[in-house]
Amino acid sequence: MRLHLGSARPVAMAMIIIAALAMYPCAARAASSDAGNNLLINSGFTSSGKGLPHGWRMHTLPNCGFRYEIHRPGDGPAEFEFINEEPLESSLLQTVRLKPGWYRFSVDIKAESLGTEGAPPMLYARSSTLPIQTFARALNWSEDWQTLRLSFRTGEKVPEVVVGFGLGNWGRPNTGRLLVRNPVLLASDGPAAIRRSADLEVEDNPDLEGIAETKYRQLYALREQEKPASSNPANGLLGARWTIVALYGVFLLIAVFGWRMTSIARTSGRAD
Secondary structure (H helix, E strand, O other): OOOOOOHHHHHHHHHHHHHHHHHHHHHHHHHHHHHHHOOOOOOOOEEEEEEEEEOOEEEEEEEOOOEEEEOOOOOOEEEEEEEEEEEEEEEEEEEEEEEOEEEEEEEEEEEEEEOOOOOOOOEEEEEOOOOOOEEEEEOOOOOOOOEEEEEEEOOOOOOOEEEEEEEEEOOOEEEEEEEEEEEEEEEOOOHHHHHOOOOOEEOOOOOOOOOHHHHHHEEEEEEEHOOHHHHHHHHHHHHHHHHHHHHHHHHHHHOOOOOOOHHHHHHHHOOO
16 A cells, blocks of 8 residues: 555644644643642732732832832733842742641743842742751843742751742842742652753752751750740649649648647636
């Protein structure tokens, strides 16, 4: 059987279309799964309260020379735009309380313009109570969308984490216009492999819990030693009972002593 080239082309095109349609549901399910498992509130910037997207807050230093805009393209996700009109630190961030384990944080970032004197755009995760953090920042920027990713681990010592992205952070204020979209925080099995290059700076140690255990071991040991016995409910209850018993014992001794003194006084009066 001879197949003419003219008839083979439609067959090949049909096979390509069928394969693409077969792969589309898989990609859609993966995207839907990420969206459903996202641990961030209002990751699409779809609602707002007091001007800012609900669930998010801004940090600016100093508190002037900054403004923002929220764009809602008809064919894509909402975009939050930082506008640093003056050199300053600006961050859009959210605090999340997490179970012990590894997590992956990512966001799409696009720089419309950047100053040259301060820090470039950054993605970060830091402890809400201890001065430890991990970050990723691109050193060379184009006007195309790029995705920054980082991993971090939490635990009993770092249960609450601040995740965010910003411009001019860590004491290096900067000017510029920065767009962010699609922030995603997911639980993961371990630290993700980060592609290291001259264009990307990444914190070497993403294990926030491990850093806390190493750097603040003595602090946590002192806290454990300073815990009062009453922190144990059983001990507290037992201590309260002994206190009441001792108090009643004192009252009883006072009563006995007073009764005896009264008896002696009465006896002396009769003798006289």
